[in-house]
Amino acid sequence: MKDDAAQRHILPLNLYLAVGSGLLVLTVITVAVAQMDFGQMNLLIAMGIAVVKATLVAMFFMHLKYDNRIYMLVFVGSLLFLGVFIIFTMFDTLRRGDIYEEIAEPYQKEAVIYRTAETGTASSHAAADSSHNAAETETETSDH
Amino acid sequence: MDTTRSLFLPPQGSTVASDVDALFGFIFWISLFFFVGVTAITVYFCIKYKRKSETGQTTPYVESLALEITWIVIPTILLMVIFVWGFQDFVRLHIVPANSMEIKVTGQKWFWSFNYDEGATGVGELVVPVGQPVKLLMSSKDVIHSFFVPAFRIKMDVLPNRYTITWFEATMTGEFEIYCTEFCGKGHSEMWGTVKVLPKDEFAKWLEAGSGPGEGESMKEYGARMFVKNACNTCHSLDGSKNVGPTFQGLFGRREVMSDGTTITVDENYIRESILSPMAKQVVGYDPVMPTYQGILKDVDIDGLIAYIKSLEN
């Protein structure tokens, strides 16, 4: 139990207060920045600030900086697998209908005869069957 | 070439089939080789190193890194060969040739229908010419189905919210089975169809004739054919028994109570309306599950069906 006491880290009060104030300042900054439009950068800026805030919380409030490194491993591991989940799913959702866009650079030229005409195959036939009201979703997702 | 084909795989009806089968054969023989090896060695060890002493103590051995690396590297190389080979064929399976003829495929519970650019339609039977790439533009009206022709080695899910595409080029004439391979409910296992591959000139004739009764075929006989072809028989019986829908036996002229309480007499117009907009008036006691045949059946088909239903007396 002596080990126990020795391993405990009692952080100074000022450190907690500093981290807390830092978080509040960052909140103000992110709200302020969001009032301006940076186009594509909006997402990156907001997420960047959120990551900094999250790191502060994890490192100091959750003591990751001072604790056994295995907790860090568990935490980072969970984010890693979450990343795999989202990114691998996006390999599908963002790239549907790809192969029809890649007609200009076929993978194996001699293997098949490639289409040369227009590529928007789906939309031209939407009228063929009036009951396919949901088909519009497809047109939007594949024609990007 | 190899003997596995007759046992394992169906006839090769399309241009891609022989390539897919060749890779299947390659993996089959490699697997067989290793499988026999593993089994034989295991059995040999069991006999050779059978326990002889009571204590059964064994000698120490040296770990062999070289051995471990060997049996990591060799399978890795083989697997990469298989991956690249499969990848190349997959690309062929997915890129539709430019000179393809396009057919619209619709899956719904529980039949397939096919619409041609030229205006012909078909239910359950896909008629195509031999030696001509055919592109199938597919969608579903309800749940997910999957379009599978074993002889062509093609399969693609048919989704309700978007179009999916597959293609094939038949290399021989004949009839081949179509299955639905994505579970879609009660009639899933009977969501069958046929691909009928015709010589090019016959196909042209078929396309021109479109539909309607054949030569010497009465409207009643034509209607009987339509009754089976359009899968009416999966829900409507001819012997008076209650199925998903009302029986056709003695239907014409019968007085039926509708779900809204009114009573009507079944006549030509009611039958026509029930085929085209089935939700308009329903016989009481049945679930509103009948799909519309709007855009699938032509007037002549409906005429035939009416003639056929008229002929079904008690």
Place this chain on the structure above:
Amino acid sequence: MEHTIPEKHYLNEATGWKSWLMTLDHKRIGILYMIMVMFSFFLGGVFALLLRWELISPDKILMGPEMYNQAFSLHGIIMIFLFIIPSIPAILGNFVMPLMIGAKDVAFPRLNLASWYIYVIGFCFAVYALFTGGIDTGWTFYTPYSNETTTAVIPILTAAFVLGFSSIFTGLNFIVTIHKLRAPGMTWFQLPLFVWAIYATALIQVLATPVLGITLALLMLERVVGIGIFDPAMGGDPVLFQHFFWFYSHPAVYIMILPGMGIISELIATFSHRRIFGYKFIAFSSLGIAFTGFLVWGHHMFVSGQSDLAAVIFSFLTFFVGIPSGIKILNWMATMYKGSISLDTPMLWALSFLILFSIGGFTGIVLGTLSIDVHLHDTYFVVSHFHYVMVGGTVMAIFGGLHYWWPKIWGRMYNETLARIAVVLIFVGFNVTFFVQFIMGTQGMPRRYYTYLPQFQGMHGFSSIGALIMGVGFLLIGIYLIHAIFKGKPAGPNPWRALTMEWETPSPPRAGNFEGAQRLTHGPYDYDKVVPENALKQYKTL
């Protein structure tokens, strides 16, 4: 010298039903799990037999198409969520793992008991669903079908959701136990390989199961509230559901097989009396499989309409799951080389595993290949591959493990002759049932079919005969194993002369597992150095 049962052990140190239902002893909780899980196995098996019976003919024999669809769905759901996922970790992992690492209990005994109760609640929901309209979606719950069918989808989703928590808590408990409660002096590389396998399994359980939880919750909300995320009629995407589902359910396949591989490592080493070959490779291949298992789920979706890019990436990564599995098989064979092999019943199960799992693995390569999978997806080839891995792999391992540890659990030995007959019955029955399904699959017979074209009738009939043989085999096992609990000969502390720590306790062990603190005296596989002194061989080898 004849063995006797020790006077005091965990089975009789406390008595009365309350002492069982409130127990915090990991061994007793293992037994509680055994009762429930084996009952589920029986239930799932009954559905399997009904299915095979119905499929003898393409016409109606027992049930109509709706009943059939419910029967195969329930077979899948019961076998996967109620039997095979909890089976090895919850029964044998609970009973043996703490003993193997010299711990007095798992880290959180109350949580352990709680997971059993959660399992029972999940089981009740499943049974409730069974009696209130069944379920006909298959175990995969694909939308939009699961969204519009009128069967009891909500109760069964609740069941799977609740069972997920049981699985998470078990995994969490085991990870902490293995990290923190190893006997003093026991390093990671002195852990028995079964513990490594359980550890890798637990990692998957805690990482993947929460995603299943949220997926099922979303599906329930979709059905009840209509949130529009998976429902195409509201702009949702049904293929997205498949991603969510397989992100859990593919790693779940490794939750099912990894502990089985762990058992096989123990069996091969013990019955070959040989230091396991390539210890570190086997240990790390478990972690490798666990990790790679998260990167390959899309290979269930090659023809689902996912993007071609995704299909190619998933196929490529899939081949890397094959390699660690191959490493294990080859290392097991190398372990047998120059061993001192005794073909006792558990070893026969292990050898069956080796053969059947190899077939399962090879056919897995076939299915991972992009072009061939287009043809074979959703056919009986997949059904057969899956059963070769799950029944030929995991179930062989479960029964190998149960036979191996039965004397430790109950202190008594089963009838060796009957046990050998049962192995042969099941090995033969299994191959008769499922090998022919490979041929049906390649010929194009789709799965989940109530009826079929006449050309498949011969093969279906043959397959059904095999199912019957298997049924008889499992019944036989049930009979002699239960008989052994009461009437078996006392087994002694170490009937197999094994060196892992659980054999250093008396059989059955006492409530606190060990007298005082357990110390590590030798490695788990030091068969070249140590002869266990407490071992007495009573049964003649073949």
Place this chain on the structure above:
Amino acid sequence: MNQTTAHPAHLQHHFTDAHQQAESAKLGLWIFLLTEVLLFGGLFCFYAIYRSWNPDMFHNAHAFLNVWMGATNTVVLIVSSLTMALAIRSMQLGRRKHTIVFLSGTVFLACVFMVIKYFEYSHKIHLGQLPGKWYFFEGIAGTNPHIFFSAYFLMTGLHGFHVLGGIAVITWLIIKTSRGSFSPEYYTPIEMTGLYWHLVDLIWIFLFPLFYLIG
């Protein structure tokens, strides 16, 4: 229930010492947090996919959320996280009364968070900005705006449930602390709850910009 006389009251029989027990509890809790991350992860994935499909709709819909309420809630949660951390620190130093004060502050702030959430929700329910098929608001351009509100209600709703759970556990801690169950030698439950509470804060740190700021 399993203590023997040789052990401190809180030490369970299968641990050799209090240090081992505390470390086990902490590792267990971190793994629990990992499962929480992946549980929310499913919803983050859902958000990411639909946002990538319909960026314009998400942008149009997010304008209907009240940034000031969201920002206030962010501040409230951050401060509550700080008071939680200080409660642990006070217990480490043996200042039991301070611990009770800080814990009460945390509960109070959590309640403030829920009250603000209540006003936000009732406003949206009133307007018909509801998830899925209940959506009847008109005035958001783009495809399927109901999906944005499905994501909004699901993610903030699940987060809200975690806040409620936190309130319950922290209240229990206040009672235990006032009864003197904890000491500088044994305060594992407070520490565990603290970690949980920080994770709840951490998730909100991401929810806030994703919904209120950039949409």
